[in-house]
Amino acid sequence: IDSVVVVDSVPQVGPELEFYIFSDKTINYDSVKNYVFRGFHMHWLEDPDCRDQYSVIYESGEQTAIFSNDSKEPILVEERAVKTYVRWSLKGTYLATFHQRGIALWGGEKFKQIQRFSHQGVSLIDFSPCERYVVTFSPLMDTKEDPQAIIIWDILTGQKKRGFHCESSAHWHIFKWSPDGKCFARMTQDTLSIYEIPSMSLLDKKSLKISGIKDFSWSPGDNIIAFWVPEDKDIPARVTLMQFLSRLEIRVRNLFNVVDCKLHWQRQGDYLCVKVDRTPRGSGIVTNFEIFRMREMKESIIGFAWEPNGGRFAVLHGKSPRINASFYHVKSNGKIDLIKMFDNQQANSIFWSPQGQFMVLAGLRSMNGALVFVDTSDCTIMYIVEHYMASDVEWDPTGRYVVTSVSWWSHKVDNAYWLWTFQGHLVQKNNKDRFCQLLWRQCPPTLLSQEQIKAIKKDLKKYSKIFEQKDRLSQSKASKELVDKRHLMMEEYRRYKDSAIQLYNQQRELRLQLRGGVDTDELDSNVEDWEEEAIEFFISEEIINLGDLM
């Protein structure tokens, strides 16, 4: 890199080493002279075997080392005898160490010191998501005139951007950064303050007055802040979702008898789950989850189905022919996790087994009957099969068998129903002239108690032995019936053939007459008449290099 562009005293070089050319702004060449290129910070990402690094503090804090993760054994990268805590920045570019006088940032191939910030007694730090800024906190330094408890630093220039008061460090991270890195926010008594970057001044020059605000959290995906406020006399507690730029409250939900709330955002900001602890009857704490769905899915939803008996659901989304199947799991704490997404599926319908866990993704009718059998316990595809032009899928009530069928109502040929196991093995094909519909007979709920079911599962080996014996008996019975039937059919056929051959033999004279005495009853009846000819024809070619022979 041989040049740097500076705009308004700020070198336009980010940790990503991108360059911005501002052709219509005056370039301040003085600043360029003072800027020293700090070396290539992304070096560790170029490890040819893609090894990750990790820091280790040992010897009761006296030694700090960086290792490269090789599965055979760790490879030492750097080792320093330095008594410190360490923190990595959010994208891994910098390693911060703590000292009495402040913090130092290290990075690059040899972990050279990149920057240091003077903040006496620093005890806590926080990096901005973009790694441009670091926030340091020290309980020692605050004065009324010159707020020094919290300082925001610009890592690239080394400049101190702004200082803040801090009442207590109980709520570290005091500053919560917006996902796009353009703002950070901080909560104090009855107030939510949002600051802009790079000016570090309050957005709209004032803080938000939110009486009683207890906690807030940015959406990880959008510029939305969620916060909650407890009950105040007659006004119930509420959770609010606010578009912070416009200050517009896009969602408000009232909650009653609330003791406490915790905000849990789903990783992409698609869902917010608020864990609410309540005392509905005045005594005893009850927890439930309020879920906010943040997305209208950008893709059209083709199908949605909850798992029966379970906490999973499947969604088909997208536009044909690029349809995706996503599986989500609602965890016990209310968080919704995407387990897996299969893309490019030929599916327009979801069929869960009535017992849960197993399911079939089907591309019915216009999608030609593509079938995918999935085990959602680990989201693996068990079998990919096809029942050409299938129009319907029906699980049996026990979840052991699936029937796929081609109904005459939707397709005029190949009408049949096929029986599969829950794993996707084809058991039977039943053709029925103009087959229309198959419906399973449902069963009433089990009379067994949970304990009884547990006991049966324990003794399953014993039961399966008995069932296998029964199966073997019935198999051989079926075979015997089939064998007997075939025997009869063959006898009947043989009888017919014998009488036909008798007639044929009787007609031999007539045949000879018709062909002028020439016997043509067998293929080799008159070999004398045959001409023998040898034909040569090409079978295969092999090229052998003369060099190989020597």
Place this chain on the structure above:
Amino acid sequence: MKPILLQGHERSITQIKYNREGDLLFSVAKDPIANVWYSVNGERLGTYTGHTGAVCCSFTKSIWNVLTGSADNSCRLWDCETGKQLALLETSSAVRTCGFDFSGNIIMFSTDKQMGYQCFLNYFDLRDPQQIEDNQPYQSVPCNESKITSAVWGPLGEFVIAGHENGEINQYSAKSGEILKTAKEHTKQINDIQSSVDLTMLISASKDCTAKLFDSTSLEHIKTFKTERPVNSAAISPIMDHVVMGGGQEAMEVTTTSTRIGKFEARFFHAAYEEEFGRVKGHFGPINCVAFHPDGKSYSSGGEDGYVRIHYFDPHYFDFELEA
């Protein structure tokens, strides 16, 4: 063994036939040429050109002549070896099916019900050259009710067994033209009738998704083989208790077909048990005709895709047995 692929036609195959010894295979299609191939390696021996429309074919078992019929309203006789056209019989409508009798002296062919003309079953005696010259069959049988779609000769040339559009099978006397026997077993059009190599039995392939085995002389219905698709053609193995069937959806009737390779299969059934025991994939479209080699060691199929495939059986085909 890998099948031998014959590419000699530009349009769908309508009929394939082996000669008596089986060393030659004839193929005709909706394009106006007839081909003859060596069945041992698929090499083309020659072409018979002259027709201008779709054809059917037959050949003598002892004399080296080939008979072809066509939608160009003609039936032609050829010298098999030289490819020279020996006779031309013009008709008023398309010739659907044709054949030499056992002696090779009498030919029959049927014409379609078209353009106001009836369906006729015509008989010519080749020993009387006048009949050919005057284009005058010695017997012409009208079929008023349902046109003939396929026909074969009886074992001794005394009658022709014809299948009709309405599923009926009739024996027509070669002398008087009257119907000797009738079988009404199929419910839809007969697509193909083929005799066993000794002519004692015949198998009929029908649009009603079944093929049926009959005794040629009594027209007694012996066996039925069921599938879920219309059967276009069926043949009886000369040496095993097997029949082979080919079929598929009629191209005009269905808008979507599975065009994946191997979707159209030749299906093998056990003749006595009526059970399917094997399938052979490979055609890209419906199979229009199947035929066994007279020695029973191979079979061929011709498809809507314009290809003819010759398959030689693996040794294990001959050992295969259904438990009985």
